[in-house]
Structures are given as C-alpha cells and as structure tokens.
Amino acid sequence: MVEEIKVSFIGAGTVGRSLIAMLDGKHHLIERKYGIRFKLVAIFEYDGALIDEQGVDIQSLVYGKNMRRMDAWKPGITALETIESLDFDLLVEMTPTNVKTGEPAFSHIKKALISGKDVVSSNKGPFLLHFDEIMGLSRQTGKKVRFEATVGSCIPVLQSWRTSMHGNKVLRIEAILNGTSNYILTRMANEKLDFSIALKEAQERGYAEADPTLDIDGHDAAGKLVILANALMGMARTNKDVKVEGITHINPEAINMASKEGFVIKHLGIADEDGTLEVKPFLIPKNSPLGAGITGTLNAVRIVTDLSGEIILVGHGAGGDEAASAILSDMIDIYLKS
Amino acid sequence: MVEEIKVSFIGAGTVGRSLIAMLDGKHHLIERKYGIRFKLVAIFEYDGALIDEQGVDIQSLVYGKNMRRMDAWKPGITALETIESLDFDLLVEMTPTNVKTGEPAFSHIKKALISGKDVVSSNKGPFLLHFDEIMGLSRQTGKKVRFEATVGSCIPVLQSWRTSMHGNKVLRIEAILNGTSNYILTRMANEKLDFSIALKEAQERGYAEADPTLDIDGHDAAGKLVILANALMGMARTNKDVKVEGITHINPEAINMASKEGFVIKHLGIADEDGTLEVKPFLIPKNSPLGAGITGTLNAVRIVTDLSGEIILVGHGAGGDEAASAILSDMIDIYLKS
Known part of the structure; x- marks a missing residue:
C-alpha cells in the first residue's frame, strides 16, 4: 500500500529547487522502497504561492519554468495565513535563516504543528533560539519535527543519534x-x-x-x-x-x-x-x-x-543538494513504517 | 507503558559480559527513555546454560560470580535444542566467528527466526556467508535481524544507512x-x-x-x-x-x-x-x-x-564494550515505538 503525503514547501531557493528535482527524479524509488508518494500541493514564496491541491506541476519546474508564470500561481498569498486552512500533511520550511528572531520560520513551524502538520526544516534560526518550545509543541500536538539539514547538512548527526x-x-x-x-x-x-x-x-x-x-x-x-x-x-x-x-x-x-x-x-x-x-x-x-x-x-x-x-x-556541511538530501531523508523517515 | 522483552544470550565472553554490565547499569534509563524492560531469561554457553524464566541473577554475574556455580545453571543443555521451546522474544548471538561455516551461529539465527524470535548478532560468519538467506527468512517470518556489531563495532554504519x-x-x-x-x-x-x-x-x-x-x-x-x-x-x-x-x-x-x-x-x-x-x-x-x-x-x-x-x-571498531554498545542499541531499536 502506497501512502500519499501532501506536502507544502516554504522557500524555493537553491535548496527548494534541489529538493523539487530530487522528488521528481526519485519518486519511483520512494514509492517502491518506502511505500510513500509525496504530492507537492503548495510552494510558498515571499510574494505569493503556487497552490494546486491536485499536485503542482513539478516537471515544468524542473525544466526551469518560472512558477510566477504558471496558472496555479497566486500572487500575494502568504504561508502564515494559509498553513491552517490548506489541506496538507507536511510542511517543509526552507526560508532564509534569521539568527536574531528566527522569523518567519518560527511562526511557520508553530502554526504548522498547531494545525496538525508535521514539519521538516533546514532553517537553523528557530532551533537555536526556541528549541525547547518547538520540541514541547511537537510533544503536545503529537506531530513530528525534523531538522537534520540545520547542522552539517547531509551528515546524519541528529538522526544517527536518534536511531x-x-x-x-x-x-x-x-x-x-x-x-x-x-x-x-x-x-x-x-x-x-x-x-x-x-x-x-x-x-x-x-x-x-x-x-x-x-x-x-x-x-x-x-x-x-x-x-x-x-x-x-x-x-x-x-x-x-x-x-x-x-x-x-x-x-x-x-x-x-x-x-x-x-x-x-x-x-x-x-x-x-x-x-x-x-x-x-x-x-x-x-x-x-x-x-x-x-x-x-x-x-x-x-x-x-x-x-x-x-x-x-x-x-x-553545505550546498543545495546536500541540504535537500537531508530534508528528503527526514521527509521519508517521518512516514516510514518500520 | 513499559514493555517487557524476554532475552536469551548465546555466548558469555568479553562482549557478553560487557553487555550484561550495560543492561545492569542502564536498566533505569532504558525503561524511562525507551519504555523497554529487558528480562534476561537465559545465557547459553558451550557446556550448558543459565536459565531462569523469572530472570537470571544479573547482579551476581556483574559482581563476578561464576555462572556455572549458580542454582539456575543447567550443564549440558545446548542453545540449538532449547531456542524453540524456551519462551523468549529476542536472541542475542555472540558466539565466536567461524568464517568457513558460519556455525554454530547460523543455525542459532535460523532456529530463532523460525521460532518467532527476533535476533541481534555480533557474529560476522553467518552474514558474510548467508546474507540473503538470513534476510529472506527475516522477511518470511516478520522477525527482525540486526547486526551492527559485525562491521566497525559501535560505528553506526548499518543503522545510519537504514535510517x-x-x-x-x-x-x-x-x-x-x-x-x-x-x-x-x-x-x-x-x-x-x-x-x-x-x-x-x-x-x-x-x-x-x-x-x-x-x-x-x-x-x-x-x-x-x-x-x-x-x-x-x-x-x-x-x-x-x-x-x-x-x-x-x-x-x-x-x-x-x-x-x-x-x-x-x-x-x-x-x-x-x-x-x-x-x-x-x-x-x-x-x-x-x-x-x-x-x-x-x-x-x-x-x-x-x-x-x-x-x-x-x-x-x-573493536573491543568488548564497543561491540556490546552496538548490540544494546540494536536491541533497543527493535522494540522502540517511534
């Protein structure tokens, strides 16, 4: 049985684009080996979002199409106002790090957990400022938070320790x-x-x-x-x-x-x-x-x-592909049946 | 809820003794952090076995008591004839390696899987000779086999790859x-x-x-x-x-x-x-x-x-404590609820 997981991305920079290419290139393997199908339903950027509940057109993105020229692009929509109402299972937070405030990533992560969504993040800010609060919220809501990419990128330090x-x-x-x-x-x-x-x-x-x-x-x-x-x-x-x-x-x-x-x-x-x-x-x-x-x-x-x-x-410990690889591993691990 | 797991050891050499000391020293942590209580019900040696369904007296072993002088010692009993009938959940195979035949470990592991027991092993022999057969038997029986200690001892190569x-x-x-x-x-x-x-x-x-x-x-x-x-x-x-x-x-x-x-x-x-x-x-x-x-x-x-x-x-990649640490991690991981 293949389980379908609806995913939203925030951030489509170097890491986000690497991850989209990996989801495209690896979707057969992910279905066959892990029994998981990731359906990307939204990509939020600072000035709007690509939203398609049937799954955004990953192939066009991989071939370099500008998401802002796609039919599913909704200018002006923000992640923060949409996370709660949009139907999805997993938020992947890839906005740039702000080490002073942890924002906007911290608010995204809190909102996702409270709305019953799991979270994978490559953004250090929230975790170096509010580690305890995020872990507490994860325990309270029963939703998972993974952040391997925040330390040493694809070096599996956090997950090796966990497992x-x-x-x-x-x-x-x-x-x-x-x-x-x-x-x-x-x-x-x-x-x-x-x-x-x-x-x-x-x-x-x-x-x-x-x-x-x-x-x-x-x-x-x-x-x-x-x-x-x-x-x-x-x-x-x-x-x-x-x-x-x-x-x-x-x-x-x-x-x-x-x-x-x-x-x-x-x-x-x-x-x-x-x-x-x-x-x-x-x-x-x-x-x-x-x-x-x-x-x-x-x-x-x-x-x-x-x-x-x-x-x-x-x-x-750095690079778009390396961070995306760590995120992909976290994404799969959350939904893996042992 | 603490889950009690009944365990049998085969082999009480350097690695086995290290592992007994770890189970003794870490049992509070293992219960509190992982919700697991390991009850050691048998230790098989080449010339007999210490068997106690209420749990063998680990403390006396840690303090150096000779198991062959303990009341629960049954001389002449072998693992191979006992694995099937004895009530336990997990076999820990720590006999010396034979790289030509893989025995007696290979027979122990097969018998355990067929009898519905999970297996952790530090013995390379069976895995370098009969890898496919063991993995096939694990899939057929739905029982788990872990063998981190066979390669690089406590370096978590196999488990890092898995997870x-x-x-x-x-x-x-x-x-x-x-x-x-x-x-x-x-x-x-x-x-x-x-x-x-x-x-x-x-x-x-x-x-x-x-x-x-x-x-x-x-x-x-x-x-x-x-x-x-x-x-x-x-x-x-x-x-x-x-x-x-x-x-x-x-x-x-x-x-x-x-x-x-x-x-x-x-x-x-x-x-x-x-x-x-x-x-x-x-x-x-x-x-x-x-x-x-x-x-x-x-x-x-x-x-x-x-x-x-x-x-x-x-x-x-070697040493009694290092191998025992790898085995303990495998033991916990099998029964861990994510």
Whole structure:
C-alpha cells in the first residue's frame, strides 16, 4: 500500500529547487522502497504561492519554468495565513535563516504543528533560539519535527543519534561546523596564505558570502553547536549561551608554528557535559580524525559517549543538494513504517 | 507503558559480559527513555546454560560470580535444542566467528527466526556467508535481524544507512575495517618500524591475536566489506567474492616514499557499484578523511552516495564494550515505538 503525503514547501531557493528535482527524479524509488508518494500541493514564496491541491506541476519546474508564470500561481498569498486552512500533511520550511528572531520560520513551524502538520526544516534560526518550545509543541500536538539539514547538512548527526546510539549518553561534542572558516584555515595552512587572501579566494569560489561575518566570527558554528547540544545532550540553551571567538586574527606564523609541532588550527565548537559551550580556534593533532584530513569545506562532528567511546561523522556541511538530501531523508523517515 | 522483552544470550565472553554490565547499569534509563524492560531469561554457553524464566541473577554475574556455580545453571543443555521451546522474544548471538561455516551461529539465527524470535548478532560468519538467506527468512517470518556489531563495532554504519540516508543510492564504499592492520601500518609510518616489529608490538598490547593471519591478510576486512556491500548496496555476495591482498609485504621504504609524496598506505576495502569488491593496501592522501588521521585501531567507512556525496564514519571498531554498545542499541531499536 502506497501512502500519499501532501506536502507544502516554504522557500524555493537553491535548496527548494534541489529538493523539487530530487522528488521528481526519485519518486519511483520512494514509492517502491518506502511505500510513500509525496504530492507537492503548495510552494510558498515571499510574494505569493503556487497552490494546486491536485499536485503542482513539478516537471515544468524542473525544466526551469518560472512558477510566477504558471496558472496555479497566486500572487500575494502568504504561508502564515494559509498553513491552517490548506489541506496538507507536511510542511517543509526552507526560508532564509534569521539568527536574531528566527522569523518567519518560527511562526511557520508553530502554526504548522498547531494545525496538525508535521514539519521538516533546514532553517537553523528557530532551533537555536526556541528549541525547547518547538520540541514541547511537537510533544503536545503529537506531530513530528525534523531538522537534520540545520547542522552539517547531509551528515546524519541528529538522526544517527536518534536511531543508532540508543542507551548511550553524550559526554562531549567537538565539531567543525562551518565550511567557510574551515576552507580558509585549510588554504592558509596548505598555501601559506594570509587570512585576507584566503577569504577573498573563498568568496571568488563561492565558498564564502559577500558578508562572511557570521562564518568567520564563529556565530554560524555557535548556532549549530547549540542545536547539537540541545538535541544530543538534553541541554536547553540558545546561541547567546555560546562563548565565541573568530578566526580573523589567525596568521600564517601561528599556523606554521603549530604545524612544526604536529598540529593544525581548527575552528572548533565544543559542548561538554560540564556546561561548556564555546567556538574558538583550537590546536588539533594533524594525525587525528578532526585534524589535517578535514580539509576545505568539509564538516566533522566528534561525539564522545559513555558506551561507544568516540564516533566521528564527516561530510559536506553545505550546498543545495546536500541540504535537500537531508530534508528528503527526514521527509521519508517521518512516514516510514518500520 | 513499559514493555517487557524476554532475552536469551548465546555466548558469555568479553562482549557478553560487557553487555550484561550495560543492561545492569542502564536498566533505569532504558525503561524511562525507551519504555523497554529487558528480562534476561537465559545465557547459553558451550557446556550448558543459565536459565531462569523469572530472570537470571544479573547482579551476581556483574559482581563476578561464576555462572556455572549458580542454582539456575543447567550443564549440558545446548542453545540449538532449547531456542524453540524456551519462551523468549529476542536472541542475542555472540558466539565466536567461524568464517568457513558460519556455525554454530547460523543455525542459532535460523532456529530463532523460525521460532518467532527476533535476533541481534555480533557474529560476522553467518552474514558474510548467508546474507540473503538470513534476510529472506527475516522477511518470511516478520522477525527482525540486526547486526551492527559485525562491521566497525559501535560505528553506526548499518543503522545510519537504514535510517538516515533515505532516498540515497550508495555508489561506492571505501573502508578501513581492521584495527589490527591499521595499528601496524600506523606504527610503521610513525615510528619507522619493520612490519614484524610492529606486529609483535600489536600482539604485546593486545591489538593482535596470537595468530593474526585473518587480520593482516585482509580476510577479516573482506568479510566486513561483504556485509557492508550487501546491506548498503543490495549486493548478494560472500567473502569468496572479494579479491584480497594483505599487508605483510609492506616495508618502511614503501611507506617512506609514499609519505614524501603526501600519502599514507592504508589497508582499504572497496566496494563499487561496478561490482568491484577488494581489500588491499592503497595510497591515500595524508590530508583526507581516510588518511593520516585514522590512526591506531580506529576504523573508518566512507560512503559515497548519489545525493549526499561522501559521508565518512569513524570510531573504534573493536573491543568488548564497543561491540556490546552496538548490540544494546540494536536491541533497543527493535522494540522502540517511534
């Protein structure tokens, strides 16, 4: 028996478009292997929405058609006013992150849960500011919330913890959570570049934003660290609780000195059961799992548990396809019959 | 509501004793967090069994009491003749591995499934020889089989794949699956030791068996590779299908030459969707996730997928506690209500 799940997207940027292409390319596999058929009934954007209760025309979108020129486009309609009344099962929240307010994603997620919809989100904001409130609402309503893509993108840290380390207690997390800062530090180490040159290169290659502040000052990593600490260690913290130090003052001399002693400098987030929550540059032995092998835009999370010792997960923590892959896995997992 | 699950162990060696200690130490957590109470009703050994339908006296075992001196000890009783008639829900198979026949574990597992019992196993033998038959029997009987501990011990490779990468297809696996051979190669590289010296040191430290043949000739890794390839890539292969080359001919000169060019030599298992299945020494860039950072007895598995790119999982792939942790997680996962 194939179960049909009606889905609404909010946000049709890089991630949303990747996800639409995956739903199109993988729909046979998803039906056959998991017994699920996702019917996309709405895509909300900032200036309107594509709404079709029979299922929006995914193929045309994949072929590049502008959704605003499609018959089902309703200009001016907002997600917030529509979530409750529209008939669907799952909200996929992919709006841009606002780390100060968590909005509009936080309101979307609350509204969806209260209206009896499950939620998958790639948006860090609500989870680094209002983790406890969202989880409480999920318990109250019996509706599920998944957010793998918010930390390390497709690296399955949250889901592995939920499903693969039962009985364990997490004692400590050490993680490289920002690909931009890791790319800069890698290039500085390997090519003896100054910080500013490495940053410029990262921007030219599309690995850093025009305004890279959140990445290089550690606040992006801090937000992800909070989500990890809350989800894996039962903390109830926000990004304001993280002591943060950036990498702008790291110079080639420091990297060189570290290297001579067998270390690399990595921008590490650390959460410890003693309450420590910090992001700062650390000396890490080159020849260790979080050391010189975590190059470029890779992310890595080291989870120290009481029974299993250390488990390290590594992968590409950014990119439209990577985030979409994490979202797709979350979407399937919610409706999977074991 | 707490669900009581009646469990039988086969094997009370290092792993079995670790698991008994964990069940004792974690039973409050397991009840509170997962709603499960495991009642251990039998422990089978080669020369008899401890059987108590009210639950065997775990505390006395944890405090070191010899089970053969306990009232509930029944000398001469075998698992194979008892599995069907004894009232329990879950068989935990922890007998020593036989890679030629898979026995007696294979018979235990078949008998348990046919008798309506779920199975968790740490024994590679049955899975590298009879993967398809076991999975077929699991589907027929509707009983579950979990075997995370057979590959990389507590590194959650199998379960992460089952639960955290839905929608993905695995294109390729590259993995360091034997801690003994990786320890030897690491020591040879870091201390310029000859193979025979490094092996002797590994034996003295307890990282290598008195007869290390299966570890250093690649056959242990080959067995794990087959299980990975079958479970993650839908292959139906056995350990006889793997092309195997050991590490005994690796010398310090080769390691040194590789090092000068920025490489380390790692004993790698590779499964590719083109059908390749091989274990042999490979040159790996030092500064890559499977490179110089995977030191000593660490294991590492790189999974290349179509949607998520590469995901690498690292951890300690051997040890009684590590295997027991993997088994405990499997035990809980079978009965967990999502």
